[in-house]
Amino acid sequence: MSIMKKYRFFLITLGIFTVLFFINREKAAEAIQITGYSLKEMITVIPPIFVLLGLLDVWVPRELMIRYMGEKSGIVGIVLAIILGSAAAGPLYGAFPVAAVFMKKGVKFSNVLIFIGAWSTTKVPMFLFEMSSLGSLFAFTRLLVDIPGIIIIAFIIARITPKDELRKIYKNAEKF
Numbered sequence: 001m002s003i004m005k006k007y008r009f010f011l012i013t014l015g016i017f018t019v020l021f022f023i024n025r026e027k028a029a030e031a032i033q034i035t036g037y038s039l040k041e042m043i044t045v046i047p048p049i050f051v052l053l054g055l056l057d058v059w060v061p062r063e064l065m066i067r068y069m070g071e072k073s074g075i076v077g078i079v080l081a082i083i084l085g086s087a088a089a090g091p092l093y094g095a096f097p098v099a100a101v102f103m104k105k106g107v108k109f110s111n112v113l114i115f116i117g118a119w120s121t122t123k124v125p126m127f128l129f130e131m132s133s134l135g136s137l138f139a140f141t142r143l144l145v146d147i148p149g150i151i152i153i154a155f156i157i158a159r160i161t162p163k164d165e166l167r168k169i170y171k172n173a174e175k176f
Helices: 008-023 023-059 062-069 074-087 090-104 111-120 123-134 138-160 164-176
Strands: none
Touching: 008 023, 023 090, 062 074, 074 111, 074 123, 074 138, 090 111, 090 164, 111 138, 111 164, 123 138
16 A cells, blocks of 8 residues: 555645645634644543553453343343443544444444444533533433434444445454
């Protein structure tokens, strides 16, 4: 693989920044500042997530994950996916490496999707903030709408995803 092909996204972004610099220097400086901030945030978030993933991969046996979150886990797998997603810390892009390890460990696809949905919408700190800022009625109503919505969407996606596509997804997770 050539170096140009390997780093094409970076080179395209660099080209866009260069063009933007000649068109509007203030906007280019702002874009570079935002990009730097995002990179700094990722560098502080991603390493701890990968350390925890390594521990999860080594300490939690595959059979245990299959029993509690696998194909025959039922309501227990759903509840665990919601609890783990809601208790997670960090931005949403941190959920995807965790989801890959879950898939590698044999977690049911719908439970992986529920975990990602819970990570993105039902985090405990967000719930507490909503209770204090918007009131407990709003916070609980949103949670009571979101949780069934996440579960329904996860089951629909799992159901309509072709089996060969699921095999490819799980195979890619194995490489992680």
